[in-house]
Amino acid sequence: MTETNTNTSFTLTILETSDLHGTILPIQYANNTPKEVGLAKVATLIHVERQLNPHTLLIDNGDLIQGTPLAYYHARVDHKSIDPMVLCLNELKYDAAVIGNHEFNYGLDVLGKAVSESNFPWLSANTICIKEETPYFGPPYVIKQFDGGPRVGILGITTPFIPNWENPKHIEGLAFDDAVETASKWVKHLREWEKVDVVVVSYHGGFERDIQNGEVSEPETGENQGYRICTEVPGIDVLLTGHQHRTIAGEMINGVVVVQPGTQGTFLAKVQLQLELRDQAWVVVQKQSELLPVEGVPADPRLMELVQDYEDKTQVWLDQPIGKLIGDMRVSDPMMIRLKSSSLIELIHQIQMEFGQTDISSTALFDNDAPGFSSNITMREVVANYIYPNTLKVIRVTGQDVLDALEHSAAYFAPYTGDGIRVSDAFLYPKPQHYNYDMWAGIDYEINISRAVGERVTKLEYKGKPIDLNGHYDVVMNNYRASGGGNYTMFQGKPVIRDIPTDVSELIVSYMMERGTVEAKVNPNWQVVYEK
Structure with missing residues (x-):
């Protein structure tokens, strides 16, 4: 040698x-x-x-x-x-x-x-x-x-x-x-x-x-x-x-x-x-x-x-136009995306629920560098926002599972003490895990970060009524999360109702190309609050 x-x-x-x-x-x-x-x-x-x-x-x-x-x-x-x-x-x-x-x-x-x-x-x-x-x-x-x-x-x-x-x-x-x-x-x-x-x-x-x-x-x-x-x-x-x-x-x-x-x-x-x-x-x-x-x-x-x-x-492929956007889906402050409903996350939910054929969805803003979408949507923006080759699964969970998952996500925030909203060290070390903070559609909920971890979900409703903790709900999410990835152990071993084997990025492209134009909409179904 x-x-x-x-x-x-x-x-x-x-x-x-x-x-x-x-x-x-x-x-x-x-x-x-x-x-x-x-x-x-x-x-x-x-x-x-x-x-x-x-x-x-x-x-x-x-x-x-x-x-x-x-x-x-x-x-x-x-x-x-x-x-x-x-x-x-x-x-x-x-x-x-x-x-x-x-x-x-x-x-x-x-x-x-x-x-x-x-x-x-x-x-x-x-x-x-x-x-x-x-x-x-x-x-x-x-x-x-x-x-x-x-x-x-x-x-x-x-x-x-x-x-x-x-x-x-x-x-x-x-x-x-x-x-x-x-x-x-x-x-x-x-x-x-x-x-x-x-x-x-x-x-x-x-x-x-x-x-x-x-x-x-x-x-x-x-x-x-x-x-x-x-x-x-x-x-x-x-x-x-x-x-x-x-x-x-x-x-x-x-x-x-x-x-x-x-x-x-x-x-x-x-x-x-x-x-x-x-x-x-x-x-x-x-x-x-x-x-x-x-x-x-x-x-x-x-x-x-x-x-x-x-x-x-790759560069030619990335600059391919796939659709038009009416409104604003750009990410100027990733923390704001994680504090209340936004048009960007709402779009991902709509795509997941359409292909998953269900009315409850969970997803995340995977990275703080995610740019969102501009008025002329390209492949570059799709892969910059959805950076993982995930697929989708619809799994059947209980209301208690939903509550437990929300509490796990709520731990993303450090306890609020009046000096600003911060990310918990548990989600930053040993490596940043922004992708493990989920946001939901199809349910109405509120997270109070002034409260202790595990006791932060102060509102949880489905179709205008308190969620039934013993009831069953079909939720669409990426395959990583559906298998319990990110310490979402409540999802492990749950019945798989539907498996969508196509990469989510490809589903996004298909959704946008079929419509030609999408509109930025916000459904204010959730928010993060704190006590002053």
């Missing part, structure tokens, strides 16, 4: 990207303005690090092929060419990639195409083919042998919480084993059978406990198990993490160096190990980690050139 090293010391550099979410170019697709993100900028840092130390491993930690209009266009509109993200990783000579939960969003055919086009292995030791009872993506680990240096094992693991979010058709025939149990099995194998000197676990998941004091930081659902992996599985030198979109470096848990590089290529994670040759075996004697920011870093011209054709086609 590298030229022979006859020294008794060795420096190994491990570089990690994670949660790139289809981000190659340093732009904001909503308006094409510059943005300090992207693999093209990260690539420049990678080249520098390889010049500093030729003994370098490069790993992507998952959530690679979904997340931008460029990625969506390739997956859904024009997928004849090689996947653009894979094209870039091939060019950069990645050593391995890990399957992330969003890899499944477009189905196994799209994912399988990306995997088959890769010049590097995709790893996920705990994604199991039920029929064969073996890892679905092939060998769960890869070994890199440096000439005159250490033997390094890289094990890939994916958060096993995927069935709680994903469309069942996209993961048919697959099972997802527990991450801790999987790590224990394969780390032992790497140490005892493969005789590796260094074990790197690349885990598309995050931490369920505070890294420094070990206190529980989120419900222990199994979605994130990084702390347990470090404390319960012996033999790990490095734990590369992701999924939570956190920026973590300079931290150790139980002697394991941990790192996480945020999202969309804002940082490149770097771990450096110092090894010494003792009794003919390489021993790690020092570990450190850091995050290298892309801010101010020029984009790599080679990667920009590679994806230019993809980008040109």
Whole structure:
């Protein structure tokens, strides 16, 4: 792999990207303005690090092929060419990639195409083919042998919480084993059978406990198990993490160096190990980690050139007009959208209820960068507002479930003390979760944020009468929420009355093109209040 090293010391550099979410170019697709993100900028840092130390491993930690209009266009509109993200990783000579939960969003055919086009292995030791009872993506680990240096094992693991979010058709025939149990099995194998000197676990998941004091930081659902992996599985030198979109470096848990590089290529994670040759075996004697920011870093011209054709086609597609708007649906203040009924959210509700054939709907403003709609609606605005490839489901819930869901959403707001309305830390850390605050149509409700969490819903009516907590109601929502995603556990296992398998963004386009013109309307059925 590298030229022979006859020294008794060795420096190994491990570089990690994670949660790139289809981000190659340093732009904001909503308006094409510059943005300090992207693999093209990260690539420049990678080249520098390889010049500093030729003994370098490069790993992507998952959530690679979904997340931008460029990625969506390739997956859904024009997928004849090689996947653009894979094209870039091939060019950069990645050593391995890990399957992330969003890899499944477009189905196994799209994912399988990306995997088959890769010049590097995709790893996920705990994604199991039920029929064969073996890892679905092939060998769960890869070994890199440096000439005159250490033997390094890289094990890939994916958060096993995927069935709680994903469309069942996209993961048919697959099972997802527990991450801790999987790590224990394969780390032992790497140490005892493969005789590796260094074990790197690349885990598309995050931490369920505070890294420094070990206190529980989120419900222990199994979605994130990084702390347990470090404390319960012996033999790990490095734990590369992701999924939570956190920026973590300079931290150790139980002697394991941990790192996480945020999202969309804002940082490149770097771990450096110092090894010494003792009794003919390489021993790690020092570990450190850091995050290298892309801010101010020029984009790599080679990667920009590679994806230019993809980008040109995407931009043409994004600027396609699909309809006219009478009125105002622009987002000037995302907090105001979440405080009372708005024409933008009302439109999404109307579309969901039409395709779901029901009169109750739940949705969210997914991101604070959502622009809303202008008078001339384009594909760009659709994908900028509805950023996830969700589908819709109609599920049958009780009135109590509706109340519980509203109380869960109401926890989005910090207690009101007279100094302004703020978002609760629980929805900001370890990563922003604006997409987990839902707004409803078809019911009338009021949330009082001066009250304690869990006691904030002060009004809840259906068709002018108090909702029957024991009654049953059909509600249309996205598939992520319908499966309990975002800790909406009250929705798990509910009867599915209707499944609409088309991406919501496509439903929005269909709705608008059929009508030609839509009008901004507001149904004032809900509001957030506080006591002065």
